Amino acid sequence: MNIRPDDNGQHGAQPDAADCLFSFDGPGGAIAGHGPARAIERGPAATLEDRLARAMGNEAARQGAVIGGALPFDKQDHDCLWQAVSLSFAPARAGGAGPEAEPALPAIRALRPEPPATDFADAVARALRIMGEEAGGPDALAKIVLSRSLAIEAESPLPLPAILSRLARDRSVTTFRTRLPGGPDHALVGATPELLLRKSGDRIASHPLAGSARRSPDPAQDRAAAEALSRSDKDRREHRLVVEYILDLLAPFCRDLTCPEGTRLTHTRGMWHLGTRIEGQLNDDTIPAVLLAAGLHPTPAVCGLPVARAAALIRALEPVPRGFYAGAAGWCDARGDGAWFVAIRCAEIRGAFARLHAGAGIVPGSAPMAEAAETGAKFGALLAALGLPRDAGMAGVDMPG
Numbered sequence: 001m002n003i004r005p006d007d008n009g010q011h012g013a014q015p016d017a018a019d020c021l022f023s024f025d026g027p028g029g030a031i032a033g034h035g036p037a038r039a040i041e042r043g044p045a046a047t048l049e050d051r052l053a054r055a056m057g058n059e060a061a062r063q064g065a066v067i068g069g070a071l072p073f074d075k076q077d078h079d080c081l082w083q084a085v086s087l088s089f090a091p092a093r094a095g096g097a098g099p100e101a102e103p104a105l106p107a108i109r110a111l112r113p114e115p116p117a118t119d120f121a122d123a124v125a126r127a128l129r130i131m132g133e134e135a136g137g138p139d140a141l142a143k144i145v146l147s148r149s150l151a152i153e154a155e156s157p158l159p160l161p162a163i164l165s166r167l168a169r170d171r172s173v174t175t176f177r178t179r180l181p182g183g184p185d186h187a188l189v190g191a192t193p194e195l196l197l198r199k200s201g202d203r204i205a206s207h208p209l210a211g212s213a214r215r216s217p218d219p220a221q222d223r224a225a226a227e228a229l230s231r232s233d234k235d236r237r238e239h240r241l242v243v244e245y246i247l248d249l250l251a252p253f254c255r256d257l258t259c260p261e262g263t264r265l266t267h268t269r270g271m272w273h274l275g276t277r278i279e280g281q282l283n284d285d286t287i288p289a290v291l292l293a294a295g296l297h298p299t300p301a302v303c304g305l306p307v308a309r310a311a312a313l314i315r316a317l318e319p320v321p322r323g324f325y326a327g328a329a330g331w332c333d334a335r336g337d338g339a340w341f342v343a344i345r346c347a348e349i350r351g352a353f354a355r356l357h358a359g360a361g362i363v364p365g366s367a368p369m370a371e372a373a374e375t376g377a378k379f380g381a382l383l384a385a386l387g388l389p390r391d392a393g394m395a396g397v398d399m400p401g
């Protein structure tokens, strides 16, 4: 494995390099993996361990190997993982370049919500009816996360480095890009606030988010939104289901597992969330982070409960397949250490086309149009990074007041 120095002989993450296979840049530092592209054989989650063992089957392949990429939302779909030939690092967020230093973004010629906000609200109402009918029964649907998307077409290919640089102005998130199949102009690009799993030696951490409120540029309204979220019974229930699910799944792997800070408000530039940091100590520190992440995913933060029931209903109610949205994106080194993030606040970009996705957790008590508004607000970061108004995803959202 090559560790690349930059032009000054320093080590710096180089997410802009044309041969970038994956890059992650967040509060904890930055890592980028470079090609030439060497793909891990693709397949569903059930065969991941075997495929990794085949790829890393001999000592030479294992030496310094770092893999990175994306796991799809649907565990039957094929993942897209790459083995890096060289790596670049930076200790902390390089930060977004100022607007004057950025290459111009192409004009956007079309933006199409799929489905429109009103149809999304209808799907939420349908999910709520199903929850009501099943309530108290065995395997009753307790939560479902429904999403919608915006299909965007630009006049010319969308420049990934400029989009990442604009996303990186929000220092609370981890910006990421990971190459998808079919060529270097096909990528998943985003700015996620949610850590699925980080592993360093025998220490692991997860930081699930669930329960959201849109932030306001007015400080008093912003504070009021945060306070209302921290008091909201609906959001606390929605959040608790996720934390309990993750604790249950990680417990068998850990000798120690705690939530040292309890549930707290966290924020990005555009959203408030309820978040709980989970920390644990593994019984066996050789288990790779990618396998722990694949086992945890999809949590009820992006799918629902019971998981299989919610996933089936998502397939039935959402008109556009999620692909890698609401999957996981991350990296893992030869010792199994690494970090995997929930692939939200992201877009699948191919040349001049982008598809943005955003979802919202539905529990009894959710209001359909308020959930449509929440997804509209969650599009904001990606829309702004594409040079569009942050609220361009609110079209068709009809909120009282």
Ligand SMILES: C=C(O[C@@H]1C=C(C(=O)O)C=C[C@H]1O)C(=O)O
Pocket: 145, 147, 194, 208, 209, 210, 211, 212, 273, 301, 302, 326, 344, 345, 357, 358, 359, 360, 361, 362, 378
């Ligand atoms: C599904 C998304 O976000 C997830 C859902 C949340 C919620 O329902 O409150 C909050 C954070 C994320 O776990 C998304 O951003 O698309």
